Amino acid sequence: MPTHVGEAAETDARKAVPRRVLVALCATQITSWGVLFYALPVLLADITADTGWTTAGVMGAFSIGLAASALAGIVIGPILDRRGPRLVMTAGSVLAVIAVIGIAIAPNLWWFTVAWILSGIAQAAVLYKPAFAAITAWYGPQRVRALTILTLAGGLASTVFAPLTALLASFFDWRGTYLVLAAILALVTVPAHALALDPPWPAHHPVKASKGSAPAMNRRQIVTSPTFIALAAAIALAAFAMGTSNLYLVPLATGRGMDTTTAAWVLGLCGAGQLLGRIAYAPLAARTGTTARTIAILATGAATLLATALIAGPVWLVFATVIVLGAARGAFTLLDATIVTDHWGPAGYGTLHGILTAPATAALALSPWAGAHLATWTGGNPRLFTLLATLTATAAIIVLIERITKRP
Numbered sequence: 001m002p003t004h005v006g007e008a009a010e011t012d013a014r015k016a017v018p019r020r021v022l023v024a025l026c027a028t029q030i031t032s033w034g035v036l037f038y039a040l041p042v043l044l045a046d047i048t049a050d051t052g053w054t055t056a057g058v059m060g061a062f063s064i065g066l067a068a069s070a071l072a073g074i075v076i077g078p079i080l081d082r083r084g085p086r087l088v089m090t091a092g093s094v095l096a097v098i099a100v101i102g103i104a105i106a107p108n109l110w111w112f113t114v115a116w117i118l119s120g121i122a123q124a125a126v127l128y129k130p131a132f133a134a135i136t137a138w139y140g141p142q143r144v145r146a147l148t149i150l151t152l153a154g155g156l157a158s159t160v161f162a163p164l165t166a167l168l169a170s171f172f173d174w175r176g177t178y179l180v181l182a183a184i185l186a187l188v189t190v191p192a193h194a195l196a197l198d199p200p201w202p203a204h205h206p207v208k209a210s211k212g213s214a215p216a217m218n219r220r221q222i223v224t225s226p227t228f229i230a231l232a233a234a235i236a237l238a239a240f241a242m243g244t245s246n247l248y249l250v251p252l253a254t255g256r257g258m259d260t261t262t263a264a265w266v267l268g269l270c271g272a273g274q275l276l277g278r279i280a281y282a283p284l285a286a287r288t289g290t291t292a293r294t295i296a297i298l299a300t301g302a303a304t305l306l307a308t309a310l311i312a313g314p315v316w317l318v319f320a321t322v323i324v325l326g327a328a329r330g331a332f333t334l335l336d337a338t339i340v341t342d343h344w345g346p347a348g349y350g351t352l353h354g355i356l357t358a359p360a361t362a363a364l365a366l367s368p369w370a371g372a373h374l375a376t377w378t379g380g381n382p383r384l385f386t387l388l389a390t391l392t393a394t395a396a397i398i399v400l401i402e403r404i405t406k407r408p
Contacts, residue, residue: 021138022146024196025131026153028089031188032126033154034161035181036096036119042165046174053109059368061113066365068120069127070358076124077354084201085134086193092125093189097182104178126189128154129357132337133350137202140346144282147337151278155330158271202346222344223355230402231294231343232356234395235336238298240363241388241395242329244371245305246270249322252381256312269319273326280327281334290342291403297335298396301328302389309385336360 040062048055080088099122102115124130131150139146161181168177222228249270253263284293304325311321340352375384 020196021134021199022149024192025134025150028093028126028189028192029128029131029150029154030157030160031185032093032096032123033157034164035100035185036123036127038158038161039165039178039181042162043169043174043177046169050174051109053112056369057109058112061109061116063365063368064113065116065118065120065123067362068117069123070361070365072121072124073129073354073361074358075354076130077351080130080133080350080354081348084137084197085130086197086201088125089130089134089193089197090190092122092130093185093193096122096126096189097186100178100182100185104175104182124354126193128333128337129353130350132353134197136337136341136346136349138199143341144285144334144338147334148278148282151330151333151337152275155271155275155278219348219351222352226402227343227406228352228356230398231339232359234294234298234398235339235357236359236363237391237395237398238301238332239336239357239360240367240370241305241391242301242332243364244367244374245308245325245385245388246329247368248371248375248381248384249308251375252308252385253318255381258315262315266318266322270322270326270329273323274330274333276323277327277330277332278334281331284331285334285338290339291399294335294339294399295396297328297331298392298399301325301332302393302396304328305385305389305392309382309389 040058044055044058047053047058076088095118099115099118102118103112106112106115128151132147135146135150136143165177165181168180172180246267249267250260250263253266254260258266284296288296304321307321308318308325311317336357340349340356344352371384374387375381378384378387
């Protein structure tokens, strides 16, 4: 009877906690992504025009920041598991504000790069990874629905902050714009993380395999297992391919003769497709196993990347193709959020997810630079997209081979 009462109390607490936690995390994800990620492309031309720094230099600083985020995620994961998201995300928010101020006042490219390194460390503490860990721990069996809501909100970051940044840039120079954005970041994220993320954090237990009949595994066994290594490689390949495709959709479209407005619609519809993919993920997860779901999402991404490489018209067919491509990308985001729990359970999520996705974050950091060089090496954007399709198909094959060769 006491056990039943305890379980009921835990269930009631879990029902009460998520409402304010989820609202806070949705608000902070929109703001953090908007300021730390999506503001730079809007302000890039103003920055280079004012400072004389090259586009490659500015984007290189941003890429170095993303690489710092990959390394920081490995360190932050264990802290997140032990102390919970409140400390990590509040401290990360404060660091993010300091980083954005540093970006705004940087006197030269070296200081600008250092500020982006600080921003990258902050990103590891405030963006999806710690938020996924919080939702996974507090929502339990309802996590897929909550993660869907969270990523739908995160998908609005560019919709909100790209025009807001452009509006601010019409009143201030790029430095003043970043200072205003730093103030918004401070006002929204610091109090939200400090005040809303206060439910009790689950005790730090050893990691167990997801099936009750499977033996317990420690983190070292998991991280060195063929399954973990295969998933890390597959996620890194797919993340690089999908991230690079997002950067080069507009150049691909304009290179085929589309005007800038139509090319912008291509990118916008791909973004809208992500929302559809995230909405569709929960019913897909309810009807498929982890491996089948992973292969299906990666195969769909590979097929639509190849279709995007081959289809130059009519416009409606291009639009339809990129919507499905966006849906695969959207589902991939939620696959990334749930794959650790699906394989090994929720215990130790922060540590395992930080290690698993570090190669993917590093690959994303390389995508702006590598995409340009690969487009030149392959002979143009259509062939670049064919290569990206091949990489994504390779990711699906890696998962399939690991599954086929897996021993009991």
